[in-house]
Amino acid sequence: MIRINRRKxxxxxxxxxxxxxxxxxxxxxxxxxxxxxxSFQEAGLAPSPAHPFGTDxxxxxxxxxxxxxxxxxxTIGLLASLIAAVIAAVSGIAAASGIKAAxxxxxxxxxxxxxxxxxxxxxxxxxxxxxxxxxxxxxxAATHWCSLARLIRAEVxxxxxxxxxxxxxxxxxSGAFILTHHLLPHLMPQFFVGLVLMLPxxxxxxxxxSFLGFGLPPEEPAIGIILSESMRYLSAGMWWPxxxxxxxxxxxxxxxxxxxxxxxxxxxxxxxxx
Amino acid sequence: MKRLIRIFLTYGIRLAxxxxxxxxxxxxxxxxxxxxPVTQYINGLGTAVSPEQRAEIEAYWGVDTPSVERYFNWLAxxxxxxxxxxxxxxxxxxxxxxxxxxxxxxxxxLAWALSGIxxxxxxxxxxxxxxxxxxxxxxxxxxxxxxxxxxxxxxxFLLVFxxxxxxxxxxxxAPIGVLHEDTTIGERxxxxxxxxxxxxxxxxxxxxxxxxxxxxxxxxxxxxxxxxARGEGKWTILRRHGLxxxxxxxxxxxFASFAxxxxxxxxxxxxxxxxGLGSAVSAAGLNSDVPLLLGITLFSAxxxxxxxxxxxxxxxxxxxxxxxxxx
Numbered sequence: 207m208i209r210i211n212r213r214k215x216x217x218x219x220x221x222x223x224x225x226x227x228x229x230x231x232x233x234x235x236x237x238x239x240x241x242x243x244x245s246f247q248e249a250g251l252a253p254s255p256a257h258p259f260g261t262d263x264x265x266x267x268x269x270x271x272x273x274x275x276x277x278x279x280x281t282i283g284l285l286a287s288l289i290a291a292v293i294a295a296v297s298g299i300a301a302a303s304g305i306k307a308a309x310x311x312x313x314x315x316x317x318x319x320x321x322x323x324x325x326x327x328x329x330x331x332x333x334x335x336x337x338x339x340x341x342x343x344x345x346x347a348a349t350h351w352c353s354l355a356r357l358i359r360a361e362v363x364x365x366x367x368x369x370x371x372x373x374x375x376x377x378x379x380s381g382a383f384i385l386t387h388h389l390l391p392h393l394m395p396q397f398f399v400g401l402v403l404m405l406p407x408x409x410x411x412x413x414x415x416s417f418l419g420f421g422l423p424p425e426e427p428a429i430g431i432i433l434s435e436s437m438r439y440l441s442a443g444m445w446w447p448x449x450x451x452x453x454x455x456x457x458x459x460x461x462x463x464x465x466x467x468x469x470x471x472x473x474x475x476x477x478x479x480x
Numbered sequence: 481m482k483r484l485i486r487i488f489l490t491y492g493i494r495l496a497x498x499x500x501x502x503x504x505x506x507x508x509x510x511x512x513x514x515x516x517p518v519t520q521y522i523n524g525l526g527t528a529v530s531p532e533q534r535a536e537i538e539a540y541w542g543v544d545t546p547s548v549e550r551y552f553n554w555l556a557x558x559x560x561x562x563x564x565x566x567x568x569x570x571x572x573x574x575x576x577x578x579x580x581x582x583x584x585x586x587x588x589x590l591a592w593a594l595s596g597i598x599x600x601x602x603x604x605x606x607x608x609x610x611x612x613x614x615x616x617x618x619x620x621x622x623x624x625x626x627x628x629x630x631x632x633x634x635x636x637f638l639l640v641f642x643x644x645x646x647x648x649x650x651x652x653x654a655p656i657g658v659l660h661e662d663t664t665i666g667e668r669x670x671x672x673x674x675x676x677x678x679x680x681x682x683x684x685x686x687x688x689x690x691x692x693x694x695x696x697x698x699x700x701x702x703x704x705x706x707x708x709a710r711g712e713g714k715w716t717i718l719r720r721h722g723l724x725x726x727x728x729x730x731x732x733x734x735f736a737s738f739a740x741x742x743x744x745x746x747x748x749x750x751x752x753x754x755x756g757l758g759s760a761v762s763a764a765g766l767n768s769d770v771p772l773l774l775g776i777t778l779f780s781a782x783x784x785x786x787x788x789x790x791x792x793x794x795x796x797x798x799x800x801x802x803x804x805x806x807x
Contacts, residue, residue, distance in 0.1 A: 263658055269764045305571035314501075316499065318501050318502065318505065319499065319684075319741075320739065320740075320784075321498050321502060321741070321784055321785055321788075322502060322506075322777065322780060322781050323739045323742040323743035323746070323780050323784060324724070324739065324740075324743050325742075325743035325744075325746045325747065326743065326746065326776070326777055327763060329761060329762065330506055330509050330510070330765075330773070330777060331509060332765070333510065333513055333765050333768075333773065334510060334512045334513045335512075335513075336513065336514040352580050376604070377591050403656075406627060410627070410629045411551065413629055413631075414629055414630065414631050414747055417631045417750075417761065418746070418747065418762045419514075419766055420762070420765060420766070428563055430631075433632060433635060435632065436585070436635070437635065437751070439643075440638060440639055441643055443643065445639055445643075448635045448636070448639055449636070449639070452629070452632035452635065452636070453628065456627065456628055456629070456632070457634070459627045459629075460624070460627055463627055473623075478717070
């Protein structure tokens with residue numbers, strides 16, 4: 207009998223979750239454009255075996271639209287978190303570089319970003335960039351990097367006080383050498399865990415901004431847009447466009463969240479024993 | 481007393497600097513927008529405009545003046561209390577903010593109090609009965625709640641309580657067709673319940689989990705062990721040792737969550753078409769109403785700044801441990 211310890215279970219779990227997400231993503235990409243177009247003869251159908259999620263008021267099949275929307279959400283969420291994580295890493299390392307001005311500057315920018323409610327800041331950025339994908343990406347990235355930057359700053363400060371780094375410095379190694387050979391390898395796990403833990407927030411934010419009408423254009427199948435369209439038909443008793451796509455969004459967010467936890471357990475030695 | 485004044489002064493200066501920075505950043509962002517506010521304004525007028533009239537409007541809006549100069553003009557107006565005129569509502573921005581904030585304030589206050597009271601008491605119970613099955617279920621529920629999108633929760637509430645059960649109205653702050661002055665407080669409260677509930681559920685899980693953690697830290701301490709040895713009951717320990725230690729952090733956390741509260745209210749107000757600042761800001765953004773957008777951004781930063789200031793003051797003034805370190 208093969209003995210499976212807890213670490214192995216976590217790894218298997220993480221792989222399964224990642225595969226599930228990848229499948230959704232790939233399936234979303236494979237859906238052709240005309241499968242999303244609807245016919246008015248099938249408008250407003252309740253869920254049935256032919257249309258598991260029913261159809262919306264324009265006769266478009268909702269399950270295809272939802273999956274397409276999820277794959278769009280995942281892409282945007284991943285890109286935005288990636289940008290945010292890179293900003294966080296750069297600013298966190300800069301803040302901990304020992305230059306007082308850099309530290310003050312970064313912490314002041316963080317105060318500034320935290321000082322405006324995120325939704326309002328994303329609305330502003332989206333407005334500045336003329337709405338649409340670019341504004342959404344930059345807006346979400348700009349509001350999500352702060353806490354990871356603080357984490358990385360603290361981590362670098364702690365690392366810099368370690369003896370092996372001091373020895374390295376005494377041996378005459380340059381700052382760039384220490385950064386690339388000692389600091390960055392140490393920060394990698396934190397970076398990836400931070401990235402994945404940021405992902406669910408980014409996805410939720412994308413959905414709510416699209417819901418408000420500031421994100422993707424209305425013809426794009428995004429969860430936020432499906433839900434905001436569903437509002438109009440709510441009082442007519444059409445519950446399925448509101449409930450089912452939202453439920454799938456929540457499931458995906460929970461999946462991603464779970465994956466982040468798993469990754470943290472695998473990569474971060476402090477959490478490994480929990 | 482002198483110390484208090486000094487603290488207020490420092491925080492006041494810090495807040496003013498932050499607001500100044502917010503005004504610069506938001507102005508730069510709005511200025512960079514490809515949307516032309518003059519065209520938007522003229523579209524809003526609803527009448528045809530001759531080229532001469534357009535030139536006049538452009539001159540009045542200062543299209544040709546450089547951005548920096550325009551910023552200082554705007555800032556000078558803001559300092560005098562003149563935030564400009566909204567192109568969407570055709571009224572001074574300060575009037576709109578004042579009026580809408582009253583609605584938002586009622587909503588946010590109710591949600592804030594609800595999430596604070598329910599979250600704190602649930603957190604206490606979870607901490608007291610740690611690792612029992614109700615605690616585990618509640619903990620799972622809290623994690624679930626924190627990954628629910630606000631607007632979807634609002635939609636579900638709307639669907640279940642308004643459409644299916646018919647207990648609550650679909651939206652707005654007052655019954656349709658009744659003048660604003662004629663609505664009673666009861667009616668307004670009735671229209672407030674669902675949005676407030678939605679909004680409170682966002683920050684609720686955070687405060688409950690935080691309180692649970694703090695309380696279980698306290699219950700693990702040696703002085704609680706000693707209290708148990710002296711024969712104090714569960715609830716006496718909570719009252720004498722627990723509450724004193726966990727109330728202040730919880731309150732601080734609650735004040736520091738003003739940013740999420742405001743952000744959440746934007747979404748909740750849009751779902752329930754509740755007339756407040758949140759629905760005004762998204763309308764302003766969608767209709768390119770620059771003065772209103774800038775005004776509300778600045779106001780939201782002030783709101784969040786005041787919340788953070790109270791949180792800091794609570795820590796610095798009320799908590800004797802930090803107070804003494806500060807001196």
